[in-house]
Amino acid sequence: MNALETLQHYFNYHAFQTGQRAVIDDLNEGHDVLLTLPTGAGKSICYQVPALMNDGLTLVVTPLLSLMEDQVRHLKAHGIKRVAALNSFNTTTERQHVLKNLKLLKILYISPELLQQDWILKRLKQLSVRFFVVDEAHCISQWGHEFRPDYMKLESVLQSLKHPTLLLVTATLTADVKRDIYQHFSSRQIKEHLHMIDRDNISFIVEKCSSNYEKDRYIVDCLSTYHVPTIIYFSSKKETERVSHYLKEHVPTHRIAYYHGDLENNERMLIQQQFLSGELDVICATSAFGMGVNKKDVRLVMHYHLPTQIESFVQEVGRAGRDHLHSVSISLVTEHDRLITERLIEGEMIEENVLLQLFRLLDQQTHLDLALFSDTHQLNEIHRRYLQNYLENHDIITDNKTINHHKLTDQFKDTWVRTVTERQQFKRKKLFELLLALSDDRCIRRSIYQPFQHDINKDRFGCCSVCGFRLAQFEPIQLQTSIENLTWEDKLNRRIRPYTEV
Amino acid sequence: MFRYLMIYLLKTINSNRSPAAIYHILTGKKSSQTIQDLHLFQLHTYYRLLPNLSRQAFDYDVDQMVNEGLMEWLNAKDYRLTDKAWDYLSTYKDTCDEAHNFERPIDHQSKEIFTKRFYLTIQTFTQRVMDDTGFIPLIDDITIQAFVKQYYHLHKHALRDWLEQCYEQLYDVLKTYPDIRRHIYLDRLSTANHNGQSLQQLVDRYHVTEADILLTLALIERTLFIRSQQHQTLLSDLLPADNQPKIYERLMTRSARKTHQLVIKGYKIEDLIQLRQLKRGTIEDHLVEICMLDDHFKLDDYVEEEKIAIIESYLSKRHTQKLAELKRTLPEEMTYLDLRLVFAHYQKRLHQ
Ligand SMILES: [Zn+2]
Numbered sequence: 015m016n017a018l019e020t021l022q023h024y025f026n027y028h029a030f031q032t033g034q035r036a037v038i039d040d041l042n043e044g045h046d047v048l049l050t051l052p053t054g055a056g057k058s059i060c061y062q063v064p065a066l067m068n069d070g071l072t073l074v075v076t077p078l079l080s081l082m083e084d085q086v087r088h089l090k091a092h093g094i095k096r097v098a099a100l101n102s103f104n105t106t107t108e109r110q111h112v113l114k115n116l117k118l119l120k121i122l123y124i125s126p127e128l129l130q131q132d133w134i135l136k137r138l139k140q141l142s143v144r145f146f147v148v149d150e151a152h153c154i155s156q157w158g159h160e161f162r163p164d165y166m167k168l169e170s171v172l173q174s175l176k177h178p179t180l181l182l183v184t185a186t187l188t189a190d191v192k193r194d195i196y197q198h199f200s201s202r203q204i205k206e207h208l209h210m211i212d213r214d215n216i217s218f219i220v221e222k223c224s225s226n227y228e229k230d231r232y233i234v235d236c237l238s239t240y241h242v243p244t245i246i247y248f249s250s251k252k253e254t255e256r257v258s259h260y261l262k263e264h265v266p267t268h269r270i271a272y273y274h275g276d277l278e279n280n281e282r283m284l285i286q287q288q289f290l291s292g293e294l295d296v297i298c299a300t301s302a303f304g305m306g307v308n309k310k311d312v313r314l315v316m317h318y319h320l321p322t323q324i325e326s327f328v329q330e331v332g333r334a335g336r337d338h339l340h341s342v343s344i345s346l347v348t349e350h351d352r353l354i355t356e357r358l359i360e361g362e363m364i365e366e367n368v369l370l371q372l373f374r375l376l377d378q379q380t381h382l383d384l385a386l387f388s389d390t391h392q393l394n395e396i397h398r399r400y401l402q403n404y405l406e407n408h409d410i411i412t413d414n415k416t417i418n419h420h421k422l423t424d425q426f427k428d429t430w431v432r433t434v435t436e437r438q439q440f441k442r443k444k445l446f447e448l449l450l451a452l453s454d455d456r457c458i459r460r461s462i463y464q465p466f467q468h469d470i471n472k473d474r475f476g477c478c479s480v481c482g483f484r485l486a487q488f489e490p491i492q493l494q495t496s497i498e499n500l501t502w503e504d505k506l507n508r509r510i511r512p513y514t515e516v
Numbered sequence: 517m518f519r520y521l522m523i524y525l526l527k528t529i530n531s532n533r534s535p536a537a538i539y540h541i542l543t544g545k546k547s548s549q550t551i552q553d554l555h556l557f558q559l560h561t562y563y564r565l566l567p568n569l570s571r572q573a574f575d576y577d578v579d580q581m582v583n584e585g586l587m588e589w590l591n592a593k594d595y596r597l598t599d600k601a602w603d604y605l606s607t608y609k610d611t612c613d614e615a616h617n618f619e620r621p622i623d624h625q626s627k628e629i630f631t632k633r634f635y636l637t638i639q640t641f642t643q644r645v646m647d648d649t650g651f652i653p654l655i656d657d658i659t660i661q662a663f664v665k666q667y668y669h670l671h672k673h674a675l676r677d678w679l680e681q682c683y684e685q686l687y688d689v690l691k692t693y694p695d696i697r698r699h700i701y702l703d704r705l706s707t708a709n710h711n712g713q714s715l716q717q718l719v720d721r722y723h724v725t726e727a728d729i730l731l732t733l734a735l736i737e738r739t740l741f742i743r744s745q746q747h748q749t750l751l752s753d754l755l756p757a758d759n760q761p762k763i764y765e766r767l768m769t770r771s772a773r774k775t776h777q778l779v780i781k782g783y784k785i786e787d788l789i790q791l792r793q794l795k796r797g798t799i800e801d802h803l804v805e806i807c808m809l810d811d812h813f814k815l816d817d818y819v820e821e822e823k824i825a826i827i828e829s830y831l832s833k834r835h836t837q838k839l840a841e842l843k844r845t846l847p848e849e850m851t852y853l854d855l856r857l858v859f860a861h862y863q864k865r866l867h868q
């Protein structure tokens with residue numbers, strides 16, 4: 015089967031979307047590729063089609079567990095059974111099942127931390143890996159908005175496999191990130207497939223509010239006018255719950271729920287599925303919501319709180335209007351938002367004095383107990399992994415624990431401290447960049463897409479509030495849903511005998 | 517609903533334990549303490565009734581009870597039920613009866629497998645009957661998925677027949693429940709055109725606690741399970757084959773289970789200590805646990821017959837629960853292990 019036949023046979027699409035075909039051809043010819051596509055533009059087709067056309071295994075490294083599971087389910091639903099996912103949430107039985115059938119697989123999704131485990135790597139080395147796909151490739155870069163320490167080891171993993179072709183995919187490639195990616199994979203010849211990621215069907219509005227109460231009222235007014243699939247983003251889990259309850263009370267016609275990382279997996283999935291299948295209209299969510307969620311008709315994305323940088327903003331806004339119909343992004347900003355977001359950044363970072371404490375410990379001891387150190391300084395899992403990887407990459411610790419004192423030079427320490435402080439400043443700069451983009455003196459669309467591309471598509475339905483777009487110009491098709499109100503007999507009938515309803 | 521069950525259980529353990537003991541019983545904790553509590557207070561039927569109940573949700577209900585004046589804390593661990601709680605029990609006895617009227621314990625592991633199979637079958641069959649193949653299975657467990665896949669192939673030409681019968685079965689079961697409970701159950705189901713509601717959504721919609729929701733689901737699931745076990749019905753096919761270890765084995769702690777294997781082969785206590793490389797005290801604890809759980813435990817392998825006779829005759833005259841009293845009163849050659857084993861054995865037969 016050629017590429018087009020493969021697409022038609024397995025995925026029921028008639029033709030490729032923009033950019034897909036060229037990437038597939040390059041991969042089939044064994045060229046390494048760096049690909050940027052806007053979210054929802056079908057990046058997975060770019061490696062799934064070659065994976066099915068060629069012999070050998072395609073390894074897809076992705077940090078997004080939900081995306082992993084969704085992709086596997088999605089492929090299986092299309093009759094492609096030789097796929098599996100390995101991540102730290104597998105049960106033992108599941109993992110054994112996958113490992114036993116490793117030879118039969120065409121596509122294996124794997125989380126970066128599992129890829130580092132020797133016993134798994136050993137199994138993979140025995141196989142012929144045809145394609146090595148790095149999803150969310152910006153995570154390699156320390157300057158990326160979602161830096162993942164585990165990604166720092168991908169190059170050495172790649173080296174140990176039998177020369178697979180490399181595909182790097184991201185939706186948010188800035189100049190800094192690109193430089194880091196090239197440095198990381200300096201031994202490879204990479205071909206670029208960089209596409210415009212701006213969305214010409216989304217209009218942007220920035221609304222200045224003086225308090226949370228004003229934000230709440232604004233949303234109530236907005237939703238009362240627009241009954242459309244809506245996502246509202248928050249930086250606080252508590253606030254998703256509070257506002258969701260407030261909205262239920264004040265906009266009783268809409269079906270509303272909240273979503274954040276503290277909910278049980280199963281519960282999260284139910285909410286996500288309800289939203290996907292149109293049983294929910296409005297979701298109040300943290301940034302945990304949306305990865306791998308492909309709902310075409312989201313009309314409205316609101317930001318109750320801003321994220322910490324433009325990349326996240328672009329990603330979240332990009333969940334609107336995948337069907338290319340008119341959609342709107344509304345950012346509600348107050349004066350003290352900046353403070354809230356700055357505090358968020360501080361939580362994400364390792365502080366300088368923690369490093370100094372670590373140095374003191376390294377100087378004094380022969381072995382390092384990083385788990386204990388992390389507990390004493392209340393570091394989270396990401397911080398701990400970051401420290402461990404950094405120490406291992408610089409040969410400061412070997413066999414997990416033993417400290418190489420002769421490598422522990424002043425220069426090493428200074429460089430590390432400088433890296434950390436620089437990164438902190440960098441984060442501040444990123445935040446400032448976002449706040450600036452959303453301040454009201456320049457075209458908002460142009461400002462937020464500028465870090466990713468030079469030019470910008472012409473807007474199709476109205477540009478932004480700076481360029482004169484007003485919410486009143488937004489005339490979407492409204493939902494006609496209501497909250498289910500049935501007797502238990504009717505409910506039972508509808509659930510178990512759906513065929514009698516039509 | 518859950519409120520009634522809580523008061524009932526707190527009454528039963530009668531301030532001998534902290535409320536946490538109830539939490540461990542309901543979620544099915546595998547600890548010696550919990551297993552002993554099951555026997556001491558005769559609460560086998562509640563073991564692992566709500567395996568997914570979170571500690572947070574449980575504590576929330578306890579706090580609510582204190583706020584409503586149903587119980588009081590005497591100190592950090594001890595509590596007391598108030599008169600209001602006793603009134604509550606008698607007021608709701610008729611309407612909440614099913615919550616505490618279990619006839620016998622069920623094999624909870626079979627029940628959990630059965631229930632998952634049932635939910636996934638309903639989802640699969642309703643989706644397929646509507647020609648929708650691309651749905652996301654609500655149960656992730658691949659062993660359950662494999663079963664349902666096979667089951668689907670058996671029924672794929674008669675899905676409507678299966679669903680019609682299933683409808684009848686559910687109708688019969690649900691009609692016996694209060695309206696709010698059957699609505700909760702039906703809202704939680706994932707079928708074609710309807711994704712199940714999350715616990716939080718149900719809490720908000722019906723103004724009850726999370727524990728209430730879980731209890732409602734558990735009771736209806738339990739009824740379906742027992743019906744399918746007792747009568748050959750449509751859903752009996754979903755019961756797991758009976759090739760698993762006996763119920764008592766699964767109640768045992770892992771370590772005790774190892775000792776149990778040796779006890780079955782007839783090893784004596786000195787051998788057990790040697791073979792298991794454990795302290796005498798630990799082995800003795802295991803023996804007591806095994807004695808309580810295994811109906812085929814041979815008491816006279818471990819205690820001489822004369823001793824058994826003496827202790828049992830004492831127990832039948834004095835209804836004491838205090839080992840120290842036995843030790844004080846009976847002849848000195850009776851060891852604590854003798855007393856504990858005979859006592860456990862006696863208790864077990866008393867409740868059979
Ligand atoms: Zn503009």
